[in-house]
Amino acid sequence: MASALQRRESRAALGFISPWLIGFFLFTAGPMVASLVLSFTDYSLVGSAHGVGTANYQELLSDPRVRTSLANTFIYALMYVPLGTAVALGLALLLQRVGRAAGFFRTAFYLPVMTPAVAAGAMFLLLLNGQRGLVNQVLGWVGIEGPNWTTDPSWLKPSLAVVSLWAVGGSVVIFLAALHAVPRQLHEAAMLDGAGPVRRFFSVTVPMISGAIFFSVITHTIAALQMFDQAYTMFYGPQQKATASDASLVYMVYLFQNAFQFFRMGFASAMAWVLFAIILVITVVQVRLGNRFVYYEGAER
Amino acid sequence: MSTPVVQGIPPVGGNEQGPASTRGPAAAAAVAGDGGRPGDGAAVRSWFWRGLYLAVLFLATLAFVYPLVWLVSASLKPKSQVFDNRLVPETVQWSNFAAVWDAGPVLRWLFNSVTVGLMAATAVTISSALVAFGFAYFRFRHRNLLFGLVLATMMLPGAVTMIPVYLIWNQVGMVDTQVPLWAQNLFGSAFYIFLLRQFFLGIPRELFEAARVDGASYLMMFRRIALPLARPALVIVFVFELQASWSDLLKPLIYLQSPDYFTMPRGLKQIVDSFALSGEYHWEIAMAATLIATIPMIVIFAFTQRYVLDGIATSAKQG
Numbered sequence: 344m345a346s347a348l349q350r351r352e353s354r355a356a357l358g359f360i361s362p363w364l365i366g367f368f369l370f371t372a373g374p375m376v377a378s379l380v381l382s383f384t385d386y387s388l389v390g391s392a393h394g395v396g397t398a399n400y401q402e403l404l405s406d407p408r409v410r411t412s413l414a415n416t417f418i419y420a421l422m423y424v425p426l427g428t429a430v431a432l433g434l435a436l437l438l439q440r441v442g443r444a445a446g447f448f449r450t451a452f453y454l455p456v457m458t459p460a461v462a463a464g465a466m467f468l469l470l471l472n473g474q475r476g477l478v479n480q481v482l483g484w485v486g487i488e489g490p491n492w493t494t495d496p497s498w499l500k501p502s503l504a505v506v507s508l509w510a511v512g513g514s515v516v517i518f519l520a521a522l523h524a525v526p527r528q529l530h531e532a533a534m535l536d537g538a539g540p541v542r543r544f545f546s547v548t549v550p551m552i553s554g555a556i557f558f559s560v561i562t563h564t565i566a567a568l569q570m571f572d573q574a575y576t577m578f579y580g581p582q583q584k585a586t587a588s589d590a591s592l593v594y595m596v597y598l599f600q601n602a603f604q605f606f607r608m609g610f611a612s613a614m615a616w617v618l619f620a621i622i623l624v625i626t627v628v629q630v631r632l633g634n635r636f637v638y639y640e641g642a643e644r
Numbered sequence: 645m646s647t648p649v650v651q652g653i654p655p656v657g658g659n660e661q662g663p664a665s666t667r668g669p670a671a672a673a674a675v676a677g678d679g680g681r682p683g684d685g686a687a688v689r690s691w692f693w694r695g696l697y698l699a700v701l702f703l704a705t706l707a708f709v710y711p712l713v714w715l716v717s718a719s720l721k722p723k724s725q726v727f728d729n730r731l732v733p734e735t736v737q738w739s740n741f742a743a744v745w746d747a748g749p750v751l752r753w754l755f756n757s758v759t760v761g762l763m764a765a766t767a768v769t770i771s772s773a774l775v776a777f778g779f780a781y782f783r784f785r786h787r788n789l790l791f792g793l794v795l796a797t798m799m800l801p802g803a804v805t806m807i808p809v810y811l812i813w814n815q816v817g818m819v820d821t822q823v824p825l826w827a828q829n830l831f832g833s834a835f836y837i838f839l840l841r842q843f844f845l846g847i848p849r850e851l852f853e854a855a856r857v858d859g860a861s862y863l864m865m866f867r868r869i870a871l872p873l874a875r876p877a878l879v880i881v882f883v884f885e886l887q888a889s890w891s892d893l894l895k896p897l898i899y900l901q902s903p904d905y906f907t908m909p910r911g912l913k914q915i916v917d918s919f920a921l922s923g924e925y926h927w928e929i930a931m932a933a934t935l936i937a938t939i940p941m942i943v944i945f946a947f948t949q950r951y952v953l954d955g956i957a958t959s960a961k962q963g
Contacts, residue, residue: 356782363832363837369812375808454945465934476727571894599898602807618801
């Protein structure tokens with residue numbers, strides 16, 4: 344009897360998860376295989392594909408623009424992920440201390456998250472304008488002479504990070520929730536033991552919310568390595584001059600150009616697999632490191 | 645609300661001797677009211693810190709909100725003033741919006757974005773809920789393995805499947821239609837499946853068992869118990885996907901060629917390209933178009949923000 348029920352349940356379960364199963368084969372597993380095969384060909388959308396062995400991967404190693412775009416992407420991610428995490432955590436800590444007023448601020452902080460990336464990019468092209476932009480004007484009030492954010496090649500990546508930082512509100516909401524979940528007895532116990540505020544932050548707060556921090560760092564790293572919308576909006580398009588510098592060329596922009604502007608589908612597929620490998624390695628390293636530091640309540644999850 | 649005004653930790657008062665002598669007695673009393681019975685010095689000190697926190701938060705709010713307010717103003721300025729940072733335009737030039745109107749079929753783009761957004765959000769909410777319920781309620785062979793696979797796909801960059809998926813849509817003649825922008829959502833999405841499953845797991849199993857005894861089918865349990873109880877989570881998924889779809893630039897760039905089919909961000913990109921980044925640098929027209937692309941999302945957020953913000957908070961705790 345139990346087995347009849349089990350069989351019925353299995354069949355029903357299969358029914359419920361079938362959309363994902365079908366989608367997985369049709370739009371994930373199948374295309375993954377196809378993309379891997381394509382990466383060893385010279386397919387260009389017109390005509391047929393010819394096997395070229397590992398030529399695409401060899402070209403990847405020698406193409407300076409691949410190297411540039413990869414470096415740009417890493418620099419952007421290394422600026423955005425730590426800064427974004429720190430700013431979000433700082434704001435969440437402040438919100439936690441102002442009680443019910445937090446509701447208002449939380450809503451205000453989230454507005455940029457709702458703003459479409461193209462809109463944010465277009466807006467910040469003006470706000471970050473080197474001569475007359477608002478950002479430099481404000482910096483001027485405190486005696487800082489702001490750079491040419493949108494034209495100076497060495498400032499393009501910081502300006503991309505600024506645009507992304509503007510939408511950090513989602514992390515604030517998550518961190519605030521994690522902070523509220525920390526039992527207050529822990530803080531009280533630490534206080535009785537004579538721990539000061541700084542000590543309590545590092546010995547109680549940080550370990551207790553390490554899960555949220557860890558989750559946020561991993562997801563933001565994966566997203567940062569695939570950044571496209573802002574960079575393409577602000578620095579690419581038909582008006583882009585051939586002589587423009589590659590200082591804002593992030594990996595996904597170069598991949599997109601190869602696939603859908605130069606129609607080098609094989610080469611772009613190879614680029615995609617390299618990106619996948621990089622993300623995989625970084626995530627595994629982060630998870631390994633995380634397991635050493637992250638505290639999971641009740642261990643088993 | 646019984647939430648105390650000062651949460652958990654008393655303000656981090658170092659050796660600061662409260663310089664906040666200007667504070668009124670009412671304020672000091674309010675602080676003393678929630679924190680046990682601190683001495684006068686402690687009350688003033690905690691008031692000082694609270695004021696400082698609020699000041700910093702207020703500055704942060706300016707940084708987050710002011711650009712949007714400035715955008716409204718910039719969209720109304722004439723070309724020569726769009727770069728100035730006055731909040732109230734010296735001259736209000738409504739014709740910017742008329743210029744946007746002439747620059748492209750904006751109404752059409754908005755309509756396209758609404759259609760695509762609703763299709764994408766509806767499809768992904770229903771399909772992800774079905775799949776999530778399957779993983780949450782039933783016990784079946786290889787369940788954990790399969791769910792691990794769902795989670796693993798979150799690490800897969802879209803770029804890996806982007807080209808073959810494009811070739812599929814090309815093969816079936818759907819390039820330069822809006823179908824590729826939402827059809828994949830019919831098959832659920834890993835993050836939402838994860839999120840909804842967490843929610844379903846939180847529903848007491850007895851509720852389902854009781855329904856079973858009453859002869860309910862699995863589908864009825866899903867529709868009558870799981871879905872209504874998970875409503876907050878469904879709203880989050882819907883709004884998240886609506887926002888993601890409304891914001892997406894990559895897919896419209898890949899799939900849409902005819903300007904009539906453009907979504908709003910794709911159309912906005914075209915206006916920015918041809919009016920602001922080249923030609924005669926009409927930033928004021930670009931800003932008017934930017935405002936048009938932004939307002940719908942802000943309105944949706946205004947109506948759903950309670951759900952969305954509390955929902956993110958809850959899901960973060962459960963995750």
